[in-house]
Amino acid sequence: MTAFIRFLKDWTLPVAMLSGSLIYLLFAFTPALDGAATFLAPVCDQILPLFMFLILFVTFCKVDFKKLAPVQWHLWIGVQQVAFVALLVALILWFRMSGYTLILMEAVLTCIIGPCAAAAPVVTSKLGGNLEEMTTYTFLSNFITALLIPVCFPMIDKAADISFAAAFLKILNQVCIVLLLPMLLAFIVKHTMHRFHKWVTGVKDLSYYLWGCSLMLVTGTTVKNIVHADSPVGFLLLIAGLALMLCIVQFATGRFIGHYFEATVEAGQALGQKNTAFAIWIAYTYLNPLSSVGPGCYILWQNIINSVEIWRERRKGNLHAS
Template identity: 65%
Template structure:
């Protein structure tokens, strides 16, 4: 019973630890090479299914009549766009700074090479940060918000808004960063919109149909306590394993990877803190903190690998660790508070 209680209390850290451990075992035990080759595409295929199920179960518990925009949605969206604008301004200022520093003379060849290296390194760092900002609010943010006693409906509504902000901003920003990339506004817009519809709109429609036409099945789903939370734990295990894989196969120094991880930590703290600060004025600190701080990092990793330097995907990969450490701490705090209330009563 103590083991079960431990797993329930520390689901997120256990999921991340298991994901990292399982990947290392399959990667470094030669006898498991065949199994690793078999499970690699399987894990990639079932991750979207887990995300779909998480949303479906979450939406089954949502009161759709309460899903409407509120004022903190506007302010969180404004700050999200502001953060995107700041990072984009830094990225677009890089070529000019490098051009000014590269004097065309033989004596400056070494200095020019160093400047070019600095340019590429800085660009990758900024792209990694951009991935952690421009990616939408995580589908699991509503799950955590519910665990923390917040409004499931308000967080779910912002998840929709956040995804459509991402759909609009990615096709605008990415061609300015990677001018040689084969990406147009409409192709990127439609591709990302398709992802949003499949992973967000479809499970919502199915949940709405089940809730209003299949009452017995709906009651069975919502009767399983924390079902969406544990489904999220399973998906987190897969995403963590993928993150460890990307880090170990990254063609970069440990110091550079450490810089990406450290900047991801700073950004994660800033986004959670700013979100909670905004929500404080509306009595929704938990909801706004999760909305701005918790990101769909699996989607961000896909964006980085598909359109930008693949090393930029290490940023959201590390962000997974930081945001779930914060989530685990917040859930622990909420659990301690509830224990204290029970003791007083």
């Protein structure tokens, strides 16, 4: 039993992803479970936002709010994201892409233009990075995305019915709900409910294991989207392969930029770890729905990379509580 618990602790993220995939496939292809699947589907949809709220609340309880401020690497990671997006949009327009080629590029674009994942501070803290710097960039990244989407999407997809003000306000609303609300609650708890705050911050790796549970749900949804994608298998594999290459490039580029500012971990997670749930939503809403397979695959690749990073730090004995 001790060895099993150790295994779960060491490989929380891969176990969560594998469990989410197997549970979905079990319910999807077992006729006897059709009733249970119908009942549980909306329940899971409601539970996931709750998990994200709890993850961020626990993480923000450990934040020193006086240290939340922009730093140099924030600028260069933001510039790099804008440069990646500008290059891809330029290629789409220059070659007048359409059909499956355009869908392929849209799948890649959603993985680049999406904001930094709300759970990125959890991994950064686990790897020994600066929690406050990562939290600050998570907010900045959402504003960069809010500016880029209404500018770029109408240029590459004429059917993208999106105004600048509407898109910016919609994303701003999401930032307020997803990020500001748990941060405000954490600030209140930290300064007024000291006993409860001490208990929350005293539970080792609480936010990390909550994130593992949410990852199980997200992976199940991702597998569902891939299984029901109306496209040739070869095309889906091509999207998955490009998502893997892009994931590696973004993590590597972020770490390369970060090493100039002694923020290798933070910058790598900032550019590489994306809010894929948001990316899937914008693909469905404004682009060809099939392009959502891109961020769907990206979430698997980024969490495999996170798992390897955590495994390496654990082997070195440098892993931190989160």
